[in-house]
Amino acid sequence: MKKIYDKEFKIQTIQMIKNEGKTVTQVARELGISGNTLYRWMAEFQQDGKQAFPGSGQLKPEDQASRDLQKRIRDLEEENEILKKAMHYFAKDRR
Secondary structure, three states: OOOOOOHHHHHHHHHHHHHOOOOHHHHHHHHOOOHHHHHHHHHHHHHHHHHOOOOOOOOOHHHHHHHHHHHHHHHHHHHHHHHHHHHHHHHHHHO
């Protein structure tokens, strides 16, 4: 079973490595976590800072904005199709 670590734990682990001068291997051994996992956490934290590790079902703000815009586009395209069909329906009525 895959162990799930929360955002706070990940940040504290990264700070152990950065602030206490411990090696990734040493911290990995102490916590029973893969060294590769810790390197991935560190890279993600370095790239995204406090926005890293958004959690299950959560998105980074820029990803959420992108998803919201894509939904808005789909909604507008659907509305456009409905209006086109209505226009054709009423155009037939006038003949």
